[in-house]
Amino acid sequence: xxxxxxxxxxxDGTDVPMVRFMNVTKKYGALTVLENLxxxxxxxxxxxxxxxxxxxxxxxLRMLMLEQIxxxxxxxxxxxxxxxxxxxxxxxxxxxxxRTAREPIGxxxxxxxxxxxxxxxxxxxEGPVQVLGLTKxxxxxxxxxxxxxxxxxxxxxxxxxxLSGGQQQRVAIARALAMRPKVMLFDEVTSAxxxxxxxxxxxxxxxxxxxxxxxxxxxxxxxxxARDISDRICFFFGGRIEEQGTPDELFGNPKxxxxxxxxxxxxxxx
Amino acid sequence: xxxxxxxxxxEILPRLIVATGNTLIAAGxxxxxxxxxxxxLALAQRTxxxxxxxxxxxxxxFIRSTPLVLQIFFVFYVGPxxxxxxxxxxxxxxAIGLHYSAYLSEVYRGGFEAVPKGQWEAxxxxxxxxxxxxxxxxxxxxxxxxxxxMGNYLVGIFKDTPMLSVIGVAELMHAANAIGSENYRFLxxxxxxxxxxxxxxxxxxxxxxxxESWVRRRIGID
Numbered sequence: 001x002x003x004x005x006x007x008x009x010x011x012d013g014t015d016v017p018m019v020r021f022m023n024v025t026k027k028y029g030a031l032t033v034l035e036n037l038x039x040x041x042x043x044x045x046x047x048x049x050x051x052x053x054x055x056x057x058x059x060x061l062r063m064l065m066l067e068q069i070x071x072x073x074x075x076x077x078x079x080x081x082x083x084x085x086x087x088x089x090x091x092x093x094x095x096x097x098x099r100t101a102r103e104p105i106g107x108x109x110x111x112x113x114x115x116x117x118x119x120x121x122x123x124x125x126e127g128p129v130q131v132l133g134l135t136k137x138x139x140x141x142x143x144x145x146x147x148x149x150x151x152x153x154x155x156x157x158x159x160x161x162x163l164s165g166g167q168q169q170r171v172a173i174a175r176a177l178a179m180r181p182k183v184m185l186f187d188e189v190t191s192a193x194x195x196x197x198x199x200x201x202x203x204x205x206x207x208x209x210x211x212x213x214x215x216x217x218x219x220x221x222x223x224x225x226a227r228d229i230s231d232r233i234c235f236f237f238g239g240r241i242e243e244q245g246t247p248d249e250l251f252g253n254p255k256x257x258x259x260x261x262x263x264x265x266x267x268x269x270x
Numbered sequence: 271x272x273x274x275x276x277x278x279x280x281e282i283l284p285r286l287i288v289a290t291g292n293t294l295i296a297a298g299x300x301x302x303x304x305x306x307x308x309x310x311l312a313l314a315q316r317t318x319x320x321x322x323x324x325x326x327x328x329x330x331x332f333i334r335s336t337p338l339v340l341q342i343f344f345v346f347y348v349g350p351x352x353x354x355x356x357x358x359x360x361x362x363x364x365a366i367g368l369h370y371s372a373y374l375s376e377v378y379r380g381g382f383e384a385v386p387k388g389q390w391e392a393x394x395x396x397x398x399x400x401x402x403x404x405x406x407x408x409x410x411x412x413x414x415x416x417x418x419x420m421g422n423y424l425v426g427i428f429k430d431t432p433m434l435s436v437i438g439v440a441e442l443m444h445a446a447n448a449i450g451s452e453n454y455r456f457l458x459x460x461x462x463x464x465x466x467x468x469x470x471x472x473x474x475x476x477x478x479x480x481x482e483s484w485v486r487r488r489i490g491i492d
Contacts, residue, residue, distance in 0.1 A: 065391075066395075095400075100397070102395075106395065109388060109392070111388050112388075113386075113389060115389070117411060127396035130396075130398060130402050131402070
């Protein structure tokens with residue numbers, strides 16, 4: 001398949017998902033990492049992606065922010081993300097289009113990726129000032145509010161090298177939120193943390209889930225956490241969704257053999 | 271046999287000190303050109319435009335593989351055939367600046383490669399443009415690891431300024447040579463030149479080390 005004419009120029013109607021993957025395939029060279037992925041994420045929904053390493057779960061997030069796809073189309077907020085409308089036809093997005101199309105998306109990384117030459121506050125202000133064109137004062141107010149939200153107000157003038165991993169990740173969450181995204185991506189945000197500080201990051205995410213109407217997509221190895229806060233869990237295996245459902249369905253009564261194997265393997269490792 | 275004349279040494283010292291000023295100006299101006307042009311060359315090699323980055327890459331290789339003296343002669347003597355007529359000073363600055371820009375571009379390249387991939391991804395996730403990414407995030411992080419290499423080439427360019435004497439730039443070596451020819455005595459002027467070079471090069475290396483740690487602290491990386 002894959003004539004682009006088969007895809008709509010934009011998504012209309014009452015039930016437009018915040019994110020829609022339509023027949024998306026991603027390859028690295030000869031290796032197919034994701035095959036023919038179809039996945040809708042509703043506005044305000046919290047979806048966790050679990051699965052063994054190499055199952056393509058991180059790639060799902062990276063395609064929304066960092067990678068090009070090989071076929072299919074991704075829509076965000078009804079607009080195509082990977083493609084753009086050129087004279088009434090979809091063509092692969094150029095760099096400039098991608099930059100604006102990705103603006104409603106924020107992302108947090110496994111290794112935080114804070115800017116080491118800026119303080120916590122400057123990290124948060126950078127995007128709003130440079131990209132959104134806010135004044136320094138507006139950006140500072142917004143950033144201070146968000147640092148407060150993640151409990152990092154007192155450390156706002158510290159550089160990342162002076163912060164623990166958990167503190168850095170909380171600043172990184174504030175930095176992403178300062179862009180006022182509609183969709184937040186969390187890519188294994190607790191995997192690089194020491195066990196005793198994981199709680200401070202998961203608590204911030206819990207707070208976001210309960211107090212904000214953000215759409216969130218999270219890749220995680222923390223099954224208990226995913227079960228607690230997610231609306232839906234997707235179990236990836238071999239580049240496709242093997243099984244998905246509510247946390248209770250998927251953890252309490254997994255139907256597929258591979259899901260059962262994976263969950264029992266994770267459980268015995270705990 | 272060893273016939274050192276203090277009175278002669280004292281007599282020629284002021285003239286040598288004036289020439290030292292010229293040497294420092296030559297080294298400084300050449301270095302300024304090299305620092306800026308080197309960054310341009312390093313950035314040009316990183317463009318997605320394959321042909322441009324290839325041309326720049328080969329240009330840098332060419333400059334680094336041919337002698338500085340040849341490049342000085344080329345700019346000064348061959349330039350006029352193409353209608354580029356320059357006085358010795360200008361020709362000298364351009365040649366030495368160009369030469370060292372090739373080396374500095376390699377230093378910057380190392381600095382760029384030392385910036386982790388995650389920094390680029392963070393910039394993308396904030397929708398920063400390519401220009402914002404370089405100016406605000408990548409270059410500030412690529413510079414500190416480059417400072418040591420940049421300092422070495424500052425001392426290098428300083429020690430290479432005597433090459434400019436071949437086209438008649440009145441720097442230190444040129445002055446010493448002139449003094450020697452006028453008086454038929456070369457021991458004192460050349461010895462003094464050596465001492466002056468040593469007296470400037472040695473502390474510079476130490477100062478560069480201090481500057482490097484200051485930059486790292488200033489930028490907040492340490």
